[in-house]
Amino acid sequence: xxxxxxxxxxxxxxxxxxxxxxxxxxxxxxxxxxxxxxxxxxxxxxxxxxxxxxxxxxxxxxxxxxxxxxxxxxxxxxxxxxxxxxxxxxxxxxxxxxxxxxxxxxxxxxxxxxxxxxxxxxxxxxxxxxxxxxxxxxxxx
Amino acid sequence: xxxxxxxxxxxxxxxxxxxxxxxxxxxxxxxxxxxxxxxxxxxxxxxxxxxxxxxxxxxxxxxxxxxxxxxxxxxxxxxxxxxxxxxxxxxxxxxxxxxxxxxxxxxxxxxxxxxxxxxxxxxxxxxxxxxxxxxxxxxxxxxxxxxxxxxxxxxxxxxxxxxxxxxxxxxxxxxxxxxxxxxxxxxxxxxxxxxxxxxxxxxxxxxxxxxxxxxxxxxxxxxxxxxxxxxxxxxxxxxxxxxxxxxxxxxxxxxxxxxxxxxxxxxxxxxxxxxxxxxxxxxxxxxxxxxxxxxxxxxxx
Numbered sequence: 001x002x003x004x005x006x007x008x009x010x011x012x013x014x015x016x017x018x019x020x021x022x023x024x025x026x027x028x029x030x031x032x033x034x035x036x037x038x039x040x041x042x043x044x045x046x047x048x049x050x051x052x053x054x055x056x057x058x059x060x061x062x063x064x065x066x067x068x069x070x071x072x073x074x075x076x077x078x079x080x081x082x083x084x085x086x087x088x089x090x091x092x093x094x095x096x097x098x099x100x101x102x103x104x105x106x107x108x109x110x111x112x113x114x115x116x117x118x119x120x121x122x123x124x125x126x127x128x129x130x131x132x133x134x135x136x137x138x139x140x141x
Numbered sequence: 142x143x144x145x146x147x148x149x150x151x152x153x154x155x156x157x158x159x160x161x162x163x164x165x166x167x168x169x170x171x172x173x174x175x176x177x178x179x180x181x182x183x184x185x186x187x188x189x190x191x192x193x194x195x196x197x198x199x200x201x202x203x204x205x206x207x208x209x210x211x212x213x214x215x216x217x218x219x220x221x222x223x224x225x226x227x228x229x230x231x232x233x234x235x236x237x238x239x240x241x242x243x244x245x246x247x248x249x250x251x252x253x254x255x256x257x258x259x260x261x262x263x264x265x266x267x268x269x270x271x272x273x274x275x276x277x278x279x280x281x282x283x284x285x286x287x288x289x290x291x292x293x294x295x296x297x298x299x300x301x302x303x304x305x306x307x308x309x310x311x312x313x314x315x316x317x318x319x320x321x322x323x324x325x326x327x328x329x330x331x332x333x334x335x336x337x338x339x340x341x342x343x344x345x346x347x348x349x350x351x352x353x354x355x356x357x358x359x360x361x362x363x364x365x366x367x368x369x370x371x372x373x374x375x376x377x378x379x380x381x382x383x384x385x386x387x388x389x390x391x392x393x394x395x396x397x398x399x400x401x402x403x404x405x406x407x408x409x410x411x412x413x414x415x416x417x418x419x420x421x422x423x424x425x426x427x428x429x430x431x432x433x434x435x436x437x438x439x440x441x442x
Contacts, residue, residue, distance in 0.1 A: 005247040009256040012240035013264060019232065020268045034272055036225040038232035040265050041272035043349070043387070046284045049226070083225040119317065121281040124290070124332050126317055 026083070031114070031132045036082040047116045049082030052131060056096055059109040059135075067096055084114045084132035093136035109137045164251040166412065167258070167402035168203055168241060170419055172196045174394035175212075177423065180231065181219045189215055206245040213238030229265075230392035236261055237399060251406070258399040262376070263360030265396075270354045279346065286334070286342035291317055297431025298386040303338035304442050337442075352379050365405075373411045376400040380418045385425050393422045 016038075023039030026032040033049040034041030054077060057066045069077045073095055080088040093110035101107070114131045172193035181189050192212055196203045216235035220227045240261065244253035278284040289299045290313045299305055305313070313332055355375050362369040376396065384393040401415040424430075 002248055005249060005253055008243040008247045008253045009240070009260065011243055012236040012257055013260040015239070016232070016236050016261060016264050020264070024268075024271075032225060034276065035229075036227075038220070038227070038229060039272065040229050040268035041276075042229050042269070043288070044269070044272035044279050044284070045276040046278055046287055078226060079224075118278060119283040119287040121283045122334075124283060124286050124317060124334070126287075126319055 030083075030085070032083045033081075046119060047131075049078065052081040052114055052116050053128075054081060055113045055115065056092070057111045058096055058099070058101065058103075058107045059111060060103050060105050060107055063103055064111070065101065065103060067099060067101075069096070070099065080112075081114060084134075086134060089132075089134035090136050093134070093138060097138040107138050109135050111135045164254050164402055165203070166416070167254065167398050168209075169197060170394065170398040170401060170416070171237065171241070172203070173419075174391065174398060175234075178391040178394065180234070180391070181215070182222070185215055185219050185222075189219075204245065206242045209238050209242035209245065213242055228389075228392075230389070230395055233261065233265060233392070233395055237395060255403040255405075258402040259360050259372070262396060262399050262403070263357055266353045266357040267361065270350060270357050273350045273353070279350070282342050282346045285346045285349070286339075287317055289338070289342055289345070290314060294388050295386055297429055297433075297435055299338070299341070300435035301431050301438075301440065303335060303341050304440055305335065305338060337440075349383070352382070373400065373404055373408070373414070377411075377414055377418050381421060384422045386431065388426055390422050390426045394419055397422070 019038040020040060023032065023037035023041070026037060027034045027039060027041065033047055033052065034045050035048040035050075054069060055066060056069060057064045069092065073092060076088065076092055076095075080092055089112050093112060096110050096112075097107040112134045114133070115128045116131050117126050117128050119126055175189060175193040176197075179186050179190055189212070192208060192215075196208050202208050213235050216231065216238055220231050220235055223231070237258075240257035241254065244250055244257055247253035273279045276284065289295045289303075290310065296310065300307065300310060316332055352375065355371070356379060359368045359371045359375055377400070380393050380397055380400075384390065397415050397419050401412060404411050404415065
């Protein structure tokens with residue numbers, strides 16, 4: 001391979017390497033699912049974004065009500081599950097705080113928890129643990 | 142983007158490919174894979190179908206860096222728009238298309254394609270192996286155990302090999318899907334798994350990490366000697382075994398196209414084996430052979 005051509009087989013592998021190393025760092029330190037982000041962690045863990053689940057609660061003074069994420073927010077939710085960042089949680093929290101509620105008064109905050117499932121070796125008994133938790137003030141309370 | 146050489150010049154793809162139709166075939170297989178397994182949202186999908194179709198129908202287009210640069214850019218755009226949800230093979234598709242675009246401007250086109258393919262495949266399996274080693278639930282077998290029961294793509298193989306009835310499979314799934322959130326959650330009783338299922342899960346766990354580690358070593362091994370000689374055999378065995386149960390055909394086809402691109406010209410039988418493996422993955426996708434075996438030819442208990 002001549003000097004002229006050398007870069008031609010280095011760019012794409014360098015891109016792969018760079019993205020995969022960033023993905024590794026984000027997955028180890030920031031909650032990114034190992035299956036996501038281009039690090040080739042598929043089929044390595046049960047912690048896939050699609051297998052995570054969310055619990056969201058709208059907080060009012062003296063009251064906490066768990067709410068379901070509306071279907072029109074399912075794309076935002078999928079992204080949040082795969083990579084639970086503060087910015088994504090804030091976006092979803094604002095939407096959840098604006099949902100109609102039987103409770104009196106404006107929401108003060110929204111709590112969002114992202115959970116994953118583990119399976120016990122041998123018996124595969126499931127148990128869940130929190131991957132990330134956010135409490136997002138939404139004002140008004 | 143690679144500059145496109147004039148037809149007939151030293152750097153032209155047509156000239157470089159004389160006597161090396163394998164690289165041409167690898168590019169065709171990549172385009173066929175894109176047609177058989179369409180990707181992207183409505184707008185991108187149209188382009189990502191039209192461009193491969195054009196490349197297959199008009200042979201000169203197949204050899205134009207601009208076609209591959211555009212495909213790579215669109216594939217990368219799809220990854221960016223879907224971030225962080227895109228599958229790993231969406232990333233690999235973007236890298237490979239860009240690698241082809243860059244290689245088409247090289248003085249030695251097949252050489253540049255082969256080297257790109259070799260390093261990309263090696264890195265894919267190096268990271269796949271690393272992630273498995275880093276994941277405690279992979280190493281203790283619980284991930285693949287749960288996946289064999291929960292993931293519908295494995296249903297046929299699990300029922301056939303482990304001899305689990307559809308009713309038992311559903312009952313197992315209900316246990317595995319039980320929600321046990323909370324600070325002090327109620328414990329869920331686990332499953333009493335058949336020995337054959339446990340062997341299957343353990344065997345799949347060990348086999349997968351072993352073959353992926355082998356692929357990483359042989360593809361990243363410098364030169365053509367020693368372990369490097371196992372490249373084609375290891376990739377073909379991986380494709381024929383893994384995609385028989387894990388129907389992620391887009392990934393499998395892409396890996397085979399890249400494998401073909403790095404396969405030396407004189408190995409005609411090996412090249413034929415790559416094409417056969419490509420067809421085999423199509424068979425795996427279209428024919429639910431494991432479900433048929435589970436229902437009509439169950440293994441003796």
